Amino acid sequence: MNTPTPMIQVHDVRAVYGPHEVLQGVSLAVERNQRWAIIGRNGAGKSTLIKLIAGLLHPNKGALQVNGMEARRYSARKRAQIMAYVPQKPDGVIPYSVHDFVMLGRYSAMGLMGMPSHKDREAVREAIDICDIHHLADRLMSTLSGGELQRVLLAGAVAQQTPLLLLDEPTTSLDPAHERLFFEALGRLHEQRELTIVMVTHDINTALVQCTHIGALLNGHFIFAGSAGEFKKQCPAVLEEIFKVRFERYVWSEGKSEAFGAWGVSCPE
């Protein structure tokens, strides 16, 4: 028996964006069923990396395989059956009802005419269940709050029923209550199916709770890529190296819980 290929295999990837090289030789292997958080400063290349994986951008150099195949070789439809992407926010107002929007997630599974089958309706119902948006189903997308919208975007991706989910700062603009609802939905999803997740986030503590692995980008390189447990051991030093601000470790419940907080004070040299 061969060992299963990694879900994502990034090898020495370079990506140029405008005048400067955003990713300067990045390598990463994401195994199936892992949940990765990519952290780093603004402009560190986090979004570029996730867009490369999503096939929205193409690397200038290096190899990037998803599910055993070079990312840029996927047809649009085939890619949509392997991975779903949730942006931080949509590009503009989406003029559909919530239910119809989630149904749009089934596009790659439908035939040319785009007529939903029983299976498509089932998938939509399940996605609405998981994301707990029953009460929103008949609303127009334009009437949703930021927190509601984010769960609806997630539901659209969930309906795609892909083994890989890519989240680009999914909760950055949400209050803590809606952030909790979002991650509860993600938790239910993870309980129900085998799923690999890669998310870009600024919230280190949420990442440590929600993810199994952390990748920390600095100046176009990973300065850390490994398990969340190992990452915690190297904190707060690694956080201070990335962000150049003081971090404190807070421990409670007899050492069972810990979190890291920044105070906006520069690091001592």
Add this chain to the structure above:
Amino acid sequence: MSGIKNPVGAVAILSLATIVTLIVCPMIGIKWILPSNIANDSDLRFVFLTMRLPRTLVAFFAGGGLAVAGMIYQALFRNPLADPYTLGVSSGASLGAALCIVLGAGGSAFGLSIVTLGAFAGAVGSILIIYTFAWSKESNSSTLLLAGVIVATLCSGLIMFLNFIGGLNQSFQILRWIMGGVDGASYSLFFIMVVPLAAFFAIAGILMPQLDQFLTGDNIAHSRGINIRASRNLFIVITALAVGAIVAICGPIGFIGILAPHAGRMMIPGVRHRLLSLCSFLLGGSFLVLADTLARSVVPPSEIPVGIITAMLGGPFFLLVLFRSKNRLLM
């Protein structure tokens, strides 16, 4: 307004209104032609069958085609101001027509006047420019819109130049052509226009689910399995060809292409594009039939160019709806 209205009811009402329009409007004109006249009076029957009926059919399909084309461009560019002429197709057609008029090219070929053929050639020329640009690396929704505006402006400049060097009579002909109209419609013109339109409706009808995805934004649409560039360019070219066929025969009739899709969206908010295209088609078609009926009945025996009527009716109506609508523009 957060709920979704009943789309089936809306389509049923629209269909009924369309049928009534299509039955009643051909009867109206300088002289009313009632069913009893058609049965008894051979002169009126001739007028009805060879003039009013083909004219109504041309107006209906031209209006419907412009409405669907406008809806497609609005969705494709996610811009409520887009219309069938956004990419410069009508300007190209006008330039082709103006050139034929100034060169004094008379006569006809394939049952079409040289001016009509020139207009279609101009439309195809402008489509080719835009299409070549659309496959270039720099093209995106914004640069494509800009390229369309540039092509249109360039054509307008050339038309002005032709107006300037042409005689008084030719200038008037150019101006009259640009106003648009469906007078002079015949069955042969109808069939020449409706064949490419039918192909357009069939292909666009199949592709409508892709158009739905465009309004979720490029990133989400891509993630859902849309090849953004290929899909967008296919929509651009089939739509432009359909618009070219309409404009070559009817001239650049304004307002319908921008107005009808918005009216459809306001009737049934949140509707997906396959149904919206049907609503837009019925609205646009009926509207042009009504406008043309007015055009030939308001100041008999002369006829007002229908483009003037669509603008004068459509503009104020649309402003009214816009001011009163809680939804504003639903895209």
